[in-house]
Amino acid sequence: MIRFEKVQKSLGGRQVLDGVDFDIQQGETFVIVGPSGVGKSVTLKHMVRLMTPDQGKVWVGDTCVSEARGDDLRRIRERFGYLFQGGALLAWLNLAENVALPLRENTDASEDEIQERVHRVLEMVGLQADANKQPSEISGGMRKRAGLARAIVGKPEIVLYDEPTSGLDPVTARTIDTLIEQMRRDMGITSVVVTHDMHSALSIGTRIAMLHDGRIVELADPDRFVQSEQPEVKAFLEAQYITRTGGWERKSE
Amino acid sequence: MTVIKEVEYYPPPNNWVGRVGRLAMHACQQTGIATLLLIAAVRSFRHALTSRSRREILGQMYISGIKSLGVITIVALFTGMILALQTGIELRRFNQEVNIGTAVMVSMLREMGPFMTGLILAACVGSAITAQLGTMTISEEIDALEIMSIDPVRFLVMPRLIAMTIMTPLLSFYTCVLGLLGGGLVGMTQLGVSWEAYLDNATRFAEVKDLFVGVLKAVIFGILITVVASHEGFATTRGAVGVGLSTRRSVIVSFLLILITGYIVTRLFY
Numbered sequence: 263m264i265r266f267e268k269v270q271k272s273l274g275g276r277q278v279l280d281g282v283d284f285d286i287q288q289g290e291t292f293v294i295v296g297p298s299g300v301g302k303s304v305t306l307k308h309m310v311r312l313m314t315p316d317q318g319k320v321w322v323g324d325t326c327v328s329e330a331r332g333d334d335l336r337r338i339r340e341r342f343g344y345l346f347q348g349g350a351l352l353a354w355l356n357l358a359e360n361v362a363l364p365l366r367e368n369t370d371a372s373e374d375e376i377q378e379r380v381h382r383v384l385e386m387v388g389l390q391a392d393a394n395k396q397p398s399e400i401s402g403g404m405r406k407r408a409g410l411a412r413a414i415v416g417k418p419e420i421v422l423y424d425e426p427t428s429g430l431d432p433v434t435a436r437t438i439d440t441l442i443e444q445m446r447r448d449m450g451i452t453s454v455v456v457t458h459d460m461h462s463a464l465s466i467g468t469r470i471a472m473l474h475d476g477r478i479v480e481l482a483d484p485d486r487f488v489q490s491e492q493p494e495v496k497a498f499l500e501a502q503y504i505t506r507t508g509g510w511e512r513k514s515e
Numbered sequence: 516m517t518v519i520k521e522v523e524y525y526p527p528p529n530n531w532v533g534r535v536g537r538l539a540m541h542a543c544q545q546t547g548i549a550t551l552l553l554i555a556a557v558r559s560f561r562h563a564l565t566s567r568s569r570r571e572i573l574g575q576m577y578i579s580g581i582k583s584l585g586v587i588t589i590v591a592l593f594t595g596m597i598l599a600l601q602t603g604i605e606l607r608r609f610n611q612e613v614n615i616g617t618a619v620m621v622s623m624l625r626e627m628g629p630f631m632t633g634l635i636l637a638a639c640v641g642s643a644i645t646a647q648l649g650t651m652t653i654s655e656e657i658d659a660l661e662i663m664s665i666d667p668v669r670f671l672v673m674p675r676l677i678a679m680t681i682m683t684p685l686l687s688f689y690t691c692v693l694g695l696l697g698g699g700l701v702g703m704t705q706l707g708v709s710w711e712a713y714l715d716n717a718t719r720f721a722e723v724k725d726l727f728v729g730v731l732k733a734v735i736f737g738i739l740i741t742v743v744a745s746h747e748g749f750a751t752t753r754g755a756v757g758v759g760l761s762t763r764r765s766v767i768v769s770f771l772l773i774l775i776t777g778y779i780v781t782r783l784f785y
């Protein structure tokens with residue numbers, strides 16, 4: 263469904279992606295992990311042509327995104343929902359208006375229909391009570407959930423999540439994980455999740471890719487990912503006290 | 516058209532020839548990108564009549580026009596007063612004080628009206644546009660608009676451009692009127708020129724052409740300020756520090772362009 267072919271990208275004089283290859287299947291939850299600043303957000307941006315590769319190609323279905331323009335690009339982007347790292351809500355609109363924005367601007371939906379759908383997605387992310395608040399009046403975690411509501415309000419086929427659970431308390435973080443898994447199971451939505459949180463990655467991912475030094479150094483399903491021999495992967499798992507059986511390690515005696 | 520964010524990166528030069536060349540190249544590149552932005556904004560004027568755009572344009576007219584009215588009033592009055600006083604002192608040596616009317620009227624209409632308005636709007640409105648669009652750029656809100664297939668140029672730049680193109684000449688005219696008033700006050704209180712004589716002298720020699728040149732300048736300044744400010748906003752990188760830097764650059768570049776184009780327009784018409 264989404265295919266990266268030897269994608270290279272340098273930003274600010276630094277080679278951020280250096281030959282990234284992978285192929286995401288329809289209906290899967292593909293998780294990308296890696297240390298901060300390694301290029302995870304950059305990878306996501308390539309999928310919707312917010313960035314274009316210096317070398318290599320990015321395919322969505324059978325269209326080459328990196329070369330799409332105008333209406334082609336619009337049609338591709340319509341298939342996507344994108345949760346940005348900080349929520350990316352417009353500061354002068356309240357939450358309900360923010361979530362309604364893509365429907366108001368791009369569809370002919372009636373006002374009642376819009377209200378109904380906005381209400382439903384806000385309920386899914388647990389923000390129905392805060393619909394009339396401004397983004398500046400709510401916490402970072404709430405902004406992120408509102409961003410998620412906006413990402414899914416247009417019923418996309420593919421949702422890209424940039425760190426959906428960072429900055430959330432563990433209970434809310436798990437409800438987001440549950441939501442992602444539910445959408446995959448019930449609606450067949452393909453998800454690409456960027457995260458540092460290995461617990462979340464192991465529980466919702468159908469496959470996990472580790473990005474390091476501009477390349478994918480490991481790509482496996484969760485069971486095999488925890489047994490990886492790659493030193494970067496081992497370090498990453500160890501840092502979150504995850505053992506090679508996928509269990510949990512106690513440091514104190 | 517979407518916003519151009521990715522520009523070529525070249526490693527920093529290590530000698531002064533390279534640095535000068537780089538500077539020139541950078542200036543050309545920025546001018547090019549800003550021009551494309553202007554073209555895209557003008558092309559999106561056809562969406563200006565939707566109800567959302569109309570509301571947005573009115574909102575921007577309020578922000579850019581009405582909110583700067585206080586500063587403009589004070590600056591305009593004093594500009595007229597200074598002009599009258601300066602020329603009055605000289606003219607008094609030839610017993611020609613009454614001619615301050617013409618001096619104030621003509622220089623306000625052609626030069627000082629649009630110039631002062633432009634500077635104030637660049638400092639008040641242009642900086643605000645850059646800071647807002649810059650913050651939106653670094654917090655990925657511009658990216659978010661693009662994903663939703665909402666053209667940031669149509670959504671954000673077009674209403675601001677229309678509002679500024681309308682408001683700058685109006686404010687410039689207001690500046691001229693107040694400047695004239697300030698000049699008259701100085702004439703009456705300091706130079707012994709009666710209000711009637713002052714007005715009569717002011718209107719006798721001023722031409723419609725002066726008014727026209729002033730309005731033309733104001734329109735150009737309004738466009739320049741908005742395009743520079745929006746471009747600098749979209750080009751913001753590197754977080755909050757970057758927003759500060761691009762706001763500063765936006766004001767400086769607007770000031771310079773206002774000075775230079777002001778000169779060129781005057782040169783073309785007189």
Ligand SMILES: Nc1ncnc2c1ncn2[C@@H]1O[C@H](COP(=O)(O)OP(=O)(O)OP(=O)(O)O)[C@@H](O)[C@H]1O
Pocket residue numbers: 273274278296297298299300301302303304305347752
């Ligand atoms: N627009 C840009 N211009 C220049 N450099 C950029 C740009 N965007 C990203 N970078 C650089 O690319 C690298 C990767 O950035 P990216 O945002 O993808 O990291 P990340 O893996 O998402 O990290 P984090 O987990 O902190 O979000 C960073 O070194 C960053 O400085």
Ligand SMILES: [Mg+2]
Pocket residue numbers: 302303304347424
């Ligand atoms: Mg990131």
